[in-house]
Amino acid sequence: MSTRNSSPAPGSGRGQRVTIADIARRAGVTSAAVSLAVNGRPGVSAATRERIMDIARELDWEPSPAARALAGAPVLTVGMVLARPAEVLGNEAFFGAFTAGLQEVLSAQDYSLQMKMVESPEAEIETYRRWFAQRRVDGVVMVDLRVDDPRIPALEEIGQPALVVGGPGHHGSLPSVYVDDAQATNLLVDHLASRGHSRIARVAGTAEFFHTAQRDRAFLGRCTELGIEGSLQDAGYGAQDAAVATAELLTATPPPTAIIFDSDEMALAGTHVLLESGVQVPEQIAVASYEDSALARTHRPAITAIGRSAIEYGRLAATRLLEIIAASRKRPQGDATATTAGGAPGSEAAEVRAIEPVLLVRGSTDPDAEPALSTPPIRG
Amino acid sequence: MSTRNSSPAPGSGRGQRVTIADIARRAGVTSAAVSLAVNGRPGVSAATRERIMDIARELDWEPSPAARALAGAPVLTVGMVLARPAEVLGNEAFFGAFTAGLQEVLSAQDYSLQMKMVESPEAEIETYRRWFAQRRVDGVVMVDLRVDDPRIPALEEIGQPALVVGGPGHHGSLPSVYVDDAQATNLLVDHLASRGHSRIARVAGTAEFFHTAQRDRAFLGRCTELGIEGSLQDAGYGAQDAAVATAELLTATPPPTAIIFDSDEMALAGTHVLLESGVQVPEQIAVASYEDSALARTHRPAITAIGRSAIEYGRLAATRLLEIIAASRKRPQGDATATTAGGAPGSEAAEVRAIEPVLLVRGSTDPDAEPALSTPPIRG
DNA sequence: AGCTGTTACTATAGCGCTCAAGTAGCGGCG
DNA sequence: CGCCGCTACTTGAGCGCTATAGTAACAGCT
CATH class of the missing domain: 3.40.50.2300 (Response regulator)
Known part of the structure; x- marks a missing residue:
């Protein structure tokens, strides 16, 4: 991001895609070395790494998520599916802010958010199944928690990183965050x-x-x-x-x-x-x-x-989910025994984190609460 | 090690991923034939195709988007980036419904929506750049059109399918939909x-x-x-x-x-x-x-x-974008000459479609407008 | 019989990247 | 001196799919 992209405007990038092989050729190393370098992994000397990085930048190289994913790397995407009518989404102040909080943290880690709206919880579960089967996402955040939520056992069975938003209490073996x-x-x-x-x-x-x-x-x-x-x-x-x-x-x-x-x-x-x-x-x-x-x-x-600071809530959820995903990468394939299904190690899988609610007293309960809004704080 | 395969379908759980090679082996054909079959392309007999499809279903096969993308197929994802503060998103009724409309059409075509929130138009453009460079999306829908929008020339330069939401008028060579x-x-x-x-x-x-x-x-x-x-x-x-x-x-x-x-x-x-x-x-x-x-x-x-029926608006946008994407696949690589940048063929690239607004007269302008809302239409 | 055309496939390359295993080079050490 | 161990790489084999030749089998036509 340091180099003003689209650099000196070479053919506007119309040519062939730049690959690590191109970088390798230019740097006089093999593509494997480039892979190590650009991923910040050990195995190349500092000097070589820097040379490679410079060339990569110069060539305006962008990694191919498809190739990475195919080769087994995480896809750097988390999913969220909403099973509620559009109007609810539109009218609720909470949701937009929550999403923004999620995005903020995810973007910072180079993750993206994939969203989908469906009609029913069944369709939602089906979506999770396919997302995981297709390796479209590294993890999901599940919102709108219900009592005896059928999605909990479903996600446990699927056995991939998932975060439950809502609580408190334990939701099967899945980790969660919630507002008290x-x-x-x-x-x-x-x-x-x-x-x-x-x-x-x-x-x-x-x-x-x-x-x-x-x-x-x-x-x-x-x-x-x-x-x-x-x-x-x-x-x-x-x-x-x-x-x-x-x-x-x-x-x-x-x-x-x-x-x-x-x-x-x-x-x-x-x-x-x-x-x-x-x-x-x-x-x-x-x-x-x-x-x-x-x-x-x-x-x-x-x-x-x-x-309840929905933004903060979203940030917390994202942070937690990323931790879960990271943990699940460590202990490679969660086996089918339910205990580790959430992705987090063993017993602490269901650990829960909460946001503190605060009360904002206003005129609807207190006639003395600062009534002045026609003379708003903004505009000095 | 009890292979708790958790689902009736074989291999649905922890086992190796099912690939078209597995299907091919079972069907006594090569993976190429399977590829043709599952993608509904000509080149296999009806009988073989059906046999293959049956096996695919039985094996619970799911295509690997990564592999497909790597091999040049479309990634079946469209992107939308929002450069506005979270509260705006949350408070505006329009947005949720619009997104829902988008999703509805996209999902039906097996497309997904990738969303991102950013801080500035520059960051938005940068996101488009990277999305396209990485082949993360097949197209994007651009919202919150501004006067002299810098994103228009940027998207034209990037030269990948994009739909402008807003109008009327021509936005460079980009196609658009709008409400009048x-x-x-x-x-x-x-x-x-x-x-x-x-x-x-x-x-x-x-x-x-x-x-x-x-x-x-x-x-x-x-x-x-x-x-x-x-x-x-x-x-x-x-x-x-x-x-x-x-x-x-x-x-x-x-x-x-x-x-x-x-x-x-x-x-x-x-x-x-x-x-x-x-x-x-x-x-x-x-x-x-x-x-x-x-x-x-x-x-x-x-x-x-x-x-303005935001849902309908979203549907229209999605439909249009999918058309644009389809058109851009036909005439392979948009070259850098601006005329075809929108993806749609030549001169009709900037074709525009509109939604008809309707007026809903209520009590705030008409004292006689049905005042009864405490006795709502629902219930009864 | 020989040629062209179809149809229904097979064979073989990749796509761009990661990763396990291998190797060259070199200092250290008993 | 020979071997160890380490670093800094290279080799090579995929990941799962698509795409482009190529081929076998068979029909139609002259």
């Missing part, structure tokens, strides 16, 4: 309780998702602990569903004094229903969300939310 | 004019984007045509920027009676500012957006928007 949803829940409930709320509702997404179940449990648990009334309202993950659920909550007698939504999108939709019904937010009913976003911030009132 | 932003603008302006508005403001995103410039021009043009007052307010693409711009608009004397925002996110943020300032929407100021989303729909008032 129980802690996030406690932050939210405690915050509301400290503001004097004693009837809190939670408008939850689909309970089949692991984190939803996790939140449900933590929510009810914490409410009981604090001796306050906590009610669960199931909904899908869409804005529409949240609106319906919120409307239903309003018919309760008495209605809750605070509502926690599973996402920013849901919180926004729910808040609209409240405001439209003449309910004051936060005076009559406070609102909080598990997910932060620019919209949650600009909304009036701004929505109190959990910041 | 001028028409969308007319739809919006006409709608507002027909509702009696004669002072319309447009809160625009960064003008360096092609479609923004396009909209600006169309907006001013149409306003002039209709003899109404149109004003342009520049902003970034964020919610924050839109909020600021809206606040500024309110200080004008007289303020506009309608505001058109460049995206749903901006429209939402702007509307909050209006409502917070006690402005009635749409009675005092009407609001419309170029981008639709679930949030725009659930918002109260619901936001009038342009539906």
Whole structure:
């Protein structure tokens, strides 16, 4: 990258592809030596290595991933497959940031991300199977963890590096990273309780998702602990569903004094229903969300939310996955015995790493929270 | 060592990889015959082909993309690189749906999508260079078209299949697909004019984007045509920027009676500012957006928007790109003369296809528009 | 019978790289 | 002095597939 590429614009690269053989010829060595040199492996003298590298740069050589892969080298690609409808992807603030975090770390290590959207978990598993069978990826990151997720045993059986995003707990023998949803829940409930709320509702997404179940449990648990009334309202993950659920909550007698939504999108939709019904937010009913976003911030009132730093989450996932891949290369072929399937050595395979959630208190739960957004911080 | 072959199919697990040589041996032919058979190419009899296919299935054979690529076959991958900050990606409804549309078509043709996020246009170009040099992708789709986009000449020089998303107009010799932003603008302006508005403001995103410039021009043009007052307010693409711009608009004397925002996110943020300032929407100021989303729909008032069917847009882009790739395979190596750089034959290289925008009238411009969203269409 | 043409294959090179095994050269050491 | 061990390479064999000749078998035609 030091040399301004496309150098002195020679025929614009139209000629034959430059191979290590070309470099070898020029350097007066064999292609094997070049291979050692460009891959930073021992076996060539420092002087030769440098000479080779110079020539490679000069010739504008690029390695052929196909040839490398065919010869057994890692393909420097990780995969991620999404089995959810497009709108969900589009509307969720979390996802884009998570992906960005992933990319950031992967790109830095010269890895690329291959994505695929499918219709069902079965199709997702099938995709993993083929990716691995074809050696298209060195590892995968599995998102949208569900309760009793069928992808876990499938990935274990396939026996190639995989990282589960979600937790806590052990997912078969697969390693994972997660955000502590129980802690996030406690932050939210405690915050509301400290503001004097004693009837809190939670408008939850689909309970089949692991984190939803996790939140449900933590929510009810914490409410009981604090001796306050906590009610669960199931909904899908869409804005529409949240609106319906919120409307239903309003018919309760008495209605809750605070509502926690599973996402920013849901919180926004729910808040609209409240405001439209003449309910004051936060005076009559406070609102909080598990997910932060620019919209949650600009909304009036701004929505109190959990910041889970999706970017950081993505970075963590990528870092962990790369470790797993590296480990799996060391102990060559994971054999079929389940214990090492995750790729990481033996018992520590299922090691888990977490991100700390933080609470961002805003106007939707605290009337005194800095209201000034029309006079924004930007523009000195 | 129990060969726990984990799957009913033989060799599906840990064993050696199944190759066409294995199939050939079993079928009593050479690997070349197998290659012809599995690729649906002429040269083998129907009977032999079927026998080979059966064996391939039975053996659970999967082609090796690496080997294929090395031998000169297409890699069945298209690339897309995004040079924008993560939040933008996350907040924009458009992007997810567009990607989904892309994937849908690509997957159906057994193509995969490789994505990369970078920091700058230069890094983006560098990525294209390397992707092509390494033969990692068969083609790329270029999004977020800018005015005088440096990526156009770069892609032309690289001389590999590429599709420009955005337009209209010719982008060097590159083919493109686009949504007619001028028409969308007319739809919006006409709608507002027909509702009696004669002072319309447009809160625009960064003008360096092609479609923004396009909209600006169309907006001013149409306003002039209709003899109404149109004003342009520049902003970034964020919610924050839109909020600021809206606040500024309110200080004008007289303020506009309608505001058109460049995206749903901006429209939402702007509307909050209006409502917070006690402005009635749409009675005092009407609001419309170029981008639709679930949030725009659930918002109260619901936001009038342009539906550009991002999914369909993605599908179109993928379809077009695959055509371009196919064409470029026919006429082998694009030579360096710019004319054929897009991959498509000669003069029709720059052919362009468009998607029709539609106007979705909602409460933010029309108080009579079906207000019922708390009683949503779903359920029942 | 001899020639051209098909069809249905086979044989043989690679594609660009990696890796295990081999070798040349050289200083050190008993 | 002969052997060891080490470094710095070279040799050669693939990885799994595609592609381009080439060949055998057989039909059609004059």
